[in-house]
Amino acid sequence: MIQQVLEAPESRSFGSSSRSDIFLLIKEMLAYILCTALAVLPLLIYFRNPYFLKDLHCTFLSIYVGIRLSRIEKKFYSILDRFLDKVAEHPHKKFIVYEESSYTYSQADRESNKVARALLTHAHLKEGDTVALFLGNEPWFVWIWLALSKLGCTASFLNVNIRSKSLLHCFSCCEAKVLITGADLQGAIEEVLPTLKQQGIRVFILREHCHVDGIESLSDKIQMESDEPLSRQLRASINIKSPAVYIYTSGTTGLPKAAVLKHERVWMGSFLLTFVGVRSDDVIYIYLPLYHSAAFLMGLCGAIERGSTVVLRSKFSASNFWNDCRKYNVTVIQYIGEVMRYLCNTPKRDNDKDHKVRLAVGNGIREDTWVEFLERFGNICIRECYGATEGNVGFFNYGGKVGAVGREHFLYKMACKYALIRFDTEKEDAVLPFKLLFKHILLLLLAGETGLLVAKIGKRTPFSGYAKHKQQTDKKKLRDVFKKGDVYFNSGDLLKIDDEGFIFFQDRIGDTFRWKGENVATTEVADHLLAVDFVEEANVYGVKVPGHEGRIGMAALKLKENMDFDGKAFYQHVKNYLPSYARPRFVRIQDALVVTSTFKQMKVKLAEEGFNPALIKDPLFYLEDNKGYIPMTQEIFNCIAEGRLRL
Ligand SMILES: *[C@@H]1O[C@H](CO)[C@@H](O)[C@H](O)[C@H]1NC(C)=O
Numbered sequence: 001m002i003q004q005v006l007e008a009p010e011s012r013s014f015g016s017s018s019r020s021d022i023f024l025l026i027k028e029m030l031a032y033i034l035c036t037a038l039a040v041l042p043l044l045i046y047f048r049n050p051y052f053l054k055d056l057h058c059t060f061l062s063i064y065v066g067i068r069l070s071r072i073e074k075k076f077y078s079i080l081d082r083f084l085d086k087v088a089e090h091p092h093k094k095f096i097v098y099e100e101s102s103y104t105y106s107q108a109d110r111e112s113n114k115v116a117r118a119l120l121t122h123a124h125l126k127e128g129d130t131v132a133l134f135l136g137n138e139p140w141f142v143w144i145w146l147a148l149s150k151l152g153c154t155a156s157f158l159n160v161n162i163r164s165k166s167l168l169h170c171f172s173c174c175e176a177k178v179l180i181t182g183a184d185l186q187g188a189i190e191e192v193l194p195t196l197k198q199q200g201i202r203v204f205i206l207r208e209h210c211h212v213d214g215i216e217s218l219s220d221k222i223q224m225e226s227d228e229p230l231s232r233q234l235r236a237s238i239n240i241k242s243p244a245v246y247i248y249t250s251g252t253t254g255l256p257k258a259a260v261l262k263h264e265r266v267w268m269g270s271f272l273l274t275f276v277g278v279r280s281d282d283v284i285y286i287y288l289p290l291y292h293s294a295a296f297l298m299g300l301c302g303a304i305e306r307g308s309t310v311v312l313r314s315k316f317s318a319s320n321f322w323n324d325c326r327k328y329n330v331t332v333i334q335y336i337g338e339v340m341r342y343l344c345n346t347p348k349r350d351n352d353k354d355h356k357v358r359l360a361v362g363n364g365i366r367e368d369t370w371v372e373f374l375e376r377f378g379n380i381c382i383r384e385c386y387g388a389t390e391g392n393v394g395f396f397n398y399g400g401k402v403g404a405v406g407r408e409h410f411l412y413k414m415a416c417k418y419a420l421i422r423f424d425t426e427k428e429d430a431v432l433p434f435k436l437l438f439k440h441i442l443l444l445l446l447a448g449e450t451g452l453l454v455a456k457i458g459k460r461t462p463f464s465g466y467a468k469h470k471q472q473t474d475k476k477k478l479r480d481v482f483k484k485g486d487v488y489f490n491s492g493d494l495l496k497i498d499d500e501g502f503i504f505f506q507d508r509i510g511d512t513f514r515w516k517g518e519n520v521a522t523t524e525v526a527d528h529l530l531a532v533d534f535v536e537e538a539n540v541y542g543v544k545v546p547g548h549e550g551r552i553g554m555a556a557l558k559l560k561e562n563m564d565f566d567g568k569a570f571y572q573h574v575k576n577y578l579p580s581y582a583r584p585r586f587v588r589i590q591d592a593l594v595v596t597s598t599f600k601q602m603k604v605k606l607a608e609e610g611f612n613p614a615l616i617k618d619p620l621f622y623l624e625d626n627k628g629y630i631p632m633t634q635e636i637f638n639c640i641a642e643g644r645l646r647l
Pocket of ligand 1: 269
């Protein structure tokens with residue numbers, strides 16, 4: 001048979017007429033043209049869209065993740081189940097490396113079994129209970145979270161920088177009856193212990209003994225327990241809509257709020273590393289705090305989803321960063337813009353390019369730092385992302401265009417109905433297309449025009465809001481945006497999309513700003529400032545500083561009649577009540593605070609005016625590091641503007 005087929009053309013060419021010769025020629029020519037076209041087509045597509053292959057790759061990944069998600073939905077499967085499957089798959093693979101110790105997947109599983117048993121016996125936890133975790137980055141954080149998941153409990157991650165009133169507030173938000181803390185944080189807990197006792201809260205500390213009345217040791221109890229697996233029955237009624245963890249954010253107003261992260265949301269976050277191409281043989285370096293969503297969702301849960309190894313560090317250190325990467329063979333790092341700049345600011349070394357890091361995932365890197373980082377530390381793929389802990393929309397820049405936080409993709413657009421809408425900077429309010437007469441003209445922003453990002457709240461794009469904060473949850477919802485009855489999540493961020501489909505972050509509006517990787521709620525800061533005896537009114541906002549990411553805090557104050565600004569007293573108060581990143585670095589004294597036509601405090605205009613004493617006639621003060629508020633001078637301004645003084 002094969003013989004016949006092979007011989008057929010030969011016999012034809014010998015014995016054919018000239019007519020069929022021409023046919024053959026035409027046929028060959030057609031085939032040739034077709035082949036050339038097929039070969040050139042990808043090139044044509046490539047020139048029209050140089051990101052064609054990356055788009056295609058992202059399409060495949062989206063389909064893969066989509067299928068996984070729908071399976072997870074059909075038969076509930078949690079990130080804990082994924083972890084247990086990975087334990088079965090590679091029990092002896094390293095899971096967590098911390099300082100000089102390392103723990104395999106199997107060890108982590110057994111450690112968390114012990115913790116779960118200790119909590120079951122001594123804290124009498126049951127499915128659905130919430131437990132607050134006040135703990136920095138260390139392996140215990142991971143074991144305890146896994147243990148709580150095994151018991152069907154929700155972990156509430158408290159920020160270890162908060163104290164006193166804020167700490168109590170955060171604690172009560174999630175209605176936890178049990179609090180677990182680390183040995184180094186005992187002091188902070190003792191400050192609020194009387195209130196905790198009053199409320200009947202059980203407090204456990206990771207120590208073998210504790211002699212403070214009201215704080216129970218936990219480490220000794222964990223050591224006594226067996227590491228046998230726990231019954232799945234303990235978490236039998238947890239489903240995809242159950243809260244998995246609470247993570248605190250400074251959303252729009254007031255004190256920090258506990259964003260409710262249901263299991264479905266945890267999965268969405270975990271898939272980011274899959275999207276950026278992390279593999280199971282990767283080693284991921286986590287130094288950002290695990291109580292924030294970047295490190296917890298993207299980093300830790302992402303690593304579990306991939307079955308990778310995590311190198312955990314208690315906090316960022318610019319001088320040890322690359323040594324750690326070399327020592328532990330790190331291949332993937334997470335970043336925030338500030339960290340990338342700090343790394344670029346370290347003295348140059350000969351071995352700057354000597355490491356195995358191939359991928360950096362994070363948010364907030366500035367364009368100049370991006371370029372400098374690559375030049376200095378070699379060929380590392382930077383994947384900039386955009387998203388909020390409580391948000392229902394997120395992007396990542398898979399195209400690699402410098403400066404962009406994301407790239408539009410048609411499949412994502414189908415799954416998540418997001419849009420940029422006009423924002424009125426005078427009124428400091430969103431312009432809702434539905435309420436406009438010429439809505440179709442005004443609704444559409446041109447490519448490159450800045451608008452407020454909103455995303456439709458729906459089944460696939462839920463917004464779970466904040467625990468015990470209905471009012472704050474409602475504030476994040478925009479109603480009647482495109483048509484009557486629709487509800488959108490208001491991101492509070494201004495973005496723009498260029499004509500190639502790349503998404504750029506422009507600014508954050510409203511009542512928060514970001515400084516040193518932390519969200520600061522302006523009203524929370526203002527509330528503290530109002531407690532100072534000579535302050536009558538306070539308006540807090542963020543101002544841009546040349547050469548720095550985000551915005552630094554500034555406060556416009558109206559003083560009480562016949563009172564003066566006392567820099568020392570003001571500093572004492574600010575230092576006692578606010579973490580360093582939230583303290584106003586500049587203070588502007590005004591006779592009257594400006595409000596918008598709707599009586600909201602004017603922030604955008606003040607923020608634009610900044611802190612240049614040559615332009616602002618009001619008295620200005622500057623917070624000198626660890627010293628106090630001193631009058632602002634042109635000299636100080638110049639030092640900051642020229643980068644001689646870093647904030
Ligand atoms: C890092 O990789 C090198 C070479 O591949 C290997 O010899 C070394 O043991 C690795 N170190 C760690 C901590 O895995």
